[in-house]
Amino acid sequence: MDLSKIENDLISEIKLTKIQAQVFLLVVAEGKMTVDVIAKKLGISITEALNVAKKLVEIGGFIDMSEIEYEAMHPRFTSVNMYRRMCERENIKFQRNVTVDNIGIALEKFYDDVRTK
Numbered sequence: 001m002d003l004s005k006i007e008n009d010l011i012s013e014i015k016l017t018k019i020q021a022q023v024f025l026l027v028v029a030e031g032k033m034t035v036d037v038i039a040k041k042l043g044i045s046i047t048e049a050l051n052v053a054k055k056l057v058e059i060g061g062f063i064d065m066s067e068i069e070y071e072a073m074h075p076r077f078t079s080v081n082m083y084r085r086m087c088e089r090e091n092i093k094f095q096r097n098v099t100v101d102n103i104g105i106a107l108e109k110f111y112d113d114v115r116t117k
Helices: 003-014 018-030 035-042 046-058 075-090 098-115
Strands: 062-064 069-072
Touching: 003 018, 003 075, 003 098, 018 035, 018 046, 018 069, 018 098, 035 046, 035 069, 046 062, 046 069, 075 098
Parallel strands: none
Antiparallel strands: 062 069
16 A cells, blocks of 8 residues: 555545644554654654654544643544545535545555554
8 A cells, every 4th residue: 555645545535634634644654653753753853853743643543642632533434534624624514525525545554554463
């Protein structure tokens, strides 16, 4: 599975920034983690990791497990949820988006594999 295609779809369809898409994909694919682990894995500062994770909570991509630990919800739900919120922010009529649906479908195996060991 090519995560760069999914990253590009998150950026173009849901209007995530590149770093938001990368953080989202990291947590979906590897499971719940703290901001210091996110920062280390992506080569960013802890402050940036924390700000991005908080923004992902705000836009419906993450839930916060504590002040520094974050988890993604199931990607089929999350991708549509983030898209719905983007539509609200941008004053776009919310309707079915096949690309957004496919993001959730493509990420489902990564999500399930790491959480059902």
